């Protein structure tokens with residue numbers, strides 16, 4: 001396939017979602033290719049995963065830049081120099097600034113491990129999300145894939161998946177159960193975008209039937 005959607009994946013940590021995307025691209029199950037992986041943390045294991053897959057891995061650490069905007073401008077340059085068409089946030093723990101939104105308007109997606117708008121927002125990441133779900137006594141949680149807007153976790157929702165909470169769950173067990181669905185569902189959302197089947201009308205997205213995309 002020649003017109004595979006070129007992804008720029010931004011990561012800060014272990015990169016299991018990145019790995020799921022790399023694997024599905026390699027297996028030909030995704031009409032996409034990872035053009036570049038960029039991290040704000042040079043030691044992030046996700047960068048190692050990129051290198052192992054033969055994908056350019058770029059570390060851009062905030063301390064090497066005068067401010068957030070300059071850091072994000074360097075990220076945009078790296079994305080553009082590798083021809084990235086869609087930014088995929090996969091456990092990226094920094095808030096994006098205007099220069100990224102200007103360069104990639106409506107072309108940034110994120111995955112959050114809860115059913116947005118519950119258990120999301122600033123500082124809600126990692127085990128904190130699952131701890132909050134358990135503390136609240138919610139019977140279901142899940143995941144949300146959404147477009148990214150300047151406000152944290154607020155953009156139009158592309159898809160959600162419900163995962164039951166069990167009475168014996170710990171934050172760790174709930175995280176693992178949701179994570180295994182994240183790996184499937186993030187790839188599914190990327191495939192829908194690659195097929196041109198996701199349209200946005202205000203806050204609402206519409207998934208067009210197969211064969212009706214670009």
Ligand code: GRF
Pocket residue numbers: 013014015016017018090091092111112113126179182
């Ligand atoms: C995932 O739970 C994702 O939903 C959230 O950050 C976590 C990243 O995990 N945004 P990994 O680095 O992909 O393993």
